[in-house]
Amino acid sequence: MTNFNELGISEPIMKAIEKMGGFEEATPIQAQTIPLGLEGKDVIGQAQTGTGKTAAFGIPMIEKINPQERKIQGLIVAPTRELAIQVSEEIHKIAKFKGLRTLPVYGGQHMERQIKALKDGPHIVVATPGRLLDHLRRRTIRVDNVHTAVLDEADEMLNMGFIDDIRDILKAIPEDRQTLLFSATMPKEIRNIAATLMKNPEEVKVKSKEMTVSNIDQFFVEVHEKQKFDTLTNLMDIHVPELAIIFGRTKKRVDELTDGLQARGFRAEGIHGDLTQGKRSSVLSQFKSGRIEILVATDVAARGLDISGVTHVYNFDIPQDPESYVHRIGRTGRAGKTGEAISFITPREIAHLHLIEKVTNSKIKRLTAPSYDEAKRGQQQLTVDKLIKIIEKKELQDYRETASELLDEYDSVTIVSAALKMLTKERRLTPVTLSSVQPVSVKKGGNKGNNSNFRNDKRSGYGRKGKQQQSGGRNRKFQNNRTNKGNR
Ligand SMILES: Nc1ncnc2c1ncn2[C@@H]1O[C@H](COP(=O)(O)OP(=O)(O)OP(=O)(O)O)[C@@H](O)[C@H]1O
Numbered sequence: 001m002t003n004f005n006e007l008g009i010s011e012p013i014m015k016a017i018e019k020m021g022g023f024e025e026a027t028p029i030q031a032q033t034i035p036l037g038l039e040g041k042d043v044i045g046q047a048q049t050g051t052g053k054t055a056a057f058g059i060p061m062i063e064k065i066n067p068q069e070r071k072i073q074g075l076i077v078a079p080t081r082e083l084a085i086q087v088s089e090e091i092h093k094i095a096k097f098k099g100l101r102t103l104p105v106y107g108g109q110h111m112e113r114q115i116k117a118l119k120d121g122p123h124i125v126v127a128t129p130g131r132l133l134d135h136l137r138r139r140t141i142r143v144d145n146v147h148t149a150v151l152d153e154a155d156e157m158l159n160m161g162f163i164d165d166i167r168d169i170l171k172a173i174p175e176d177r178q179t180l181l182f183s184a185t186m187p188k189e190i191r192n193i194a195a196t197l198m199k200n201p202e203e204v205k206v207k208s209k210e211m212t213v214s215n216i217d218q219f220f221v222e223v224h225e226k227q228k229f230d231t232l233t234n235l236m237d238i239h240v241p242e243l244a245i246i247f248g249r250t251k252k253r254v255d256e257l258t259d260g261l262q263a264r265g266f267r268a269e270g271i272h273g274d275l276t277q278g279k280r281s282s283v284l285s286q287f288k289s290g291r292i293e294i295l296v297a298t299d300v301a302a303r304g305l306d307i308s309g310v311t312h313v314y315n316f317d318i319p320q321d322p323e324s325y326v327h328r329i330g331r332t333g334r335a336g337k338t339g340e341a342i343s344f345i346t347p348r349e350i351a352h353l354h355l356i357e358k359v360t361n362s363k364i365k366r367l368t369a370p371s372y373d374e375a376k377r378g379q380q381q382l383t384v385d386k387l388i389k390i391i392e393k394k395e396l397q398d399y400r401e402t403a404s405e406l407l408d409e410y411d412s413v414t415i416v417s418a419a420l421k422m423l424t425k426e427r428r429l430t431p432v433t434l435s436s437v438q439p440v441s442v443k444k445g446g447n448k449g450n451n452s453n454f455r456n457d458k459r460s461g462y463g464r465k466g467k468q469q470q471s472g473g474r475n476r477k478f479q480n481n482r483t484n485k486g487n488r
């Protein structure tokens with residue numbers, strides 16, 4: 001265990017960390033990489049989801065920034081808009097007492113407003129690659145004073161979809177910069193690419209048996225495609241998540257699932273790359289505040305998002321890549337909390353499930369699909385719990401007389417049943433049919449059909465539709481790479 005005050009952190013940042021609540025000691029990735037970062041070393045940092053990588057790269061970057069110099073000195077690149085906003089907020093909190101300005105810069109925001117904010121002289125910019133490149137080309141951003149560059153979700157940023165953009169971005173930054181790359185996953189071939197962009201990087205990998213966090217209980221349900229939706233709602237009636245994220249493979253899938261869940265009375269909203277930024281932001285803030293209980297998402301929400309209260313992650317469709325599985329389920333079980341991840345596997349996808357287990361070195365336990373009757377019991381149990389709470393409060397004096405009168409007329413089981421029925425939110429059984437999808441499979445030499453669907457959706461999920469079309473060829477190459485890797 002390492003205390004933050006053993007890491008050579010300055011007073012204003014220590015003060016901020018103390019105020020952040022729950023930061024009693026440094027996590028292993030923080031303890032191991034902050035000193036290296038402070039020494040000015042290039043670092044590739046890999047540690048499980050939810051273990052505080054943001055502060056691990058944020059603290060050394062903030063330490064190096066001169067508040068008097070109103071120029072961009074630190075640049076963080078993240079793959080999605082929501083993540084850029086979140087990282088910017090976390091950095092802002094850590095840098096507060098040093099008086100630094102942090103600005104998120106991402107697609108879907110008014111260009112003019114962004115240009116104005118950039119002119120205000122932020123010290124740190126957290127950007128998505130596409131919008132950052134736009135600014136670089138228009139010369140509305142200056143990165144020639146950047147001394148620290150970070151790629152958050154580095155393996156994703158150095159993947160086929162983003163690598164060219166990242167190379168262009170890094171080329172614009174002075175070569176004597178410090179470069180920090182962080183992610184929960186770092187496939188070997190990506191690490192090799194990473195090394196070409198850095199100077200003698202120190203590789204820090206927080207050792208653990210599994211790639212996934214041990215406080216996430218992992219399950220799978222074997223279920224036919226057509227039964228998936230009913231199984232999902234039955235499971236949720238039993239699990240009663242505080243907040244849940246459901247991942248679907250495509251945007252269309254997310255839309256259909258959201259409609260279906262709403263039809264059955266769940267407070268659900270969808271998020272994917274075809275929605276306006278206004279809608280994306282409002283859905284996410286409603287989810288964070290608990291106004292909606294279920295977020296249905298494409299992989300646009302798979303990486304980095306830190307939302308407290310997410311108790312369950314459902315992979316309605318199993319992801320193609322084991323890495324994607326790791327990031328998706330990592331939206332729960334963060335900062336020491338527990339969580340559950342449940343993946344739906346059609347009979348033809350069992351081999352793919354075993355591949356994920358093997359690559360991530362984790363055990364995914366079988367769960368039997370519950371029946372509708374079991375789901376009903378789950379809902380009633382909720383009501384029973386509420387009733388018991390009221391009984392234990394012992395404030396029933398005002399009701400006793402009426403209760404005895406009722407008991408003269410009806411038997412007690414009938415009366416309690418009626419009370420339970422009145423208090424139970426009975427699930428609407430609206431029939432829901434989703435468009436059919438192909439199963440994910442592990443095949444030699446590529447998996448073009450559904451994987452390209454998945455990838456394209458994911459790319460546009462990042463809000464760069466224009467480029468998506470141009471990069472079709474590269475995407476195909478990418479799939480082959482990935483599938484071959486999967487067979488290793
Ligand atoms: N030392 C610490 N003690 C307690 N909580 C911490 C500590 N460091 C970070 N946290 C909190 O833990 C949560 C997860 O941190 P963060 O989002 O940086 O994880 P991550 O490793 O980047 O995860 P991912 O791989 O999913 O991006 C955040 O809410 C953060 O504020």
Ligand SMILES: [Mg+2]
Pocket residue numbers: 053054152304
């Ligand atoms: Mg992160």
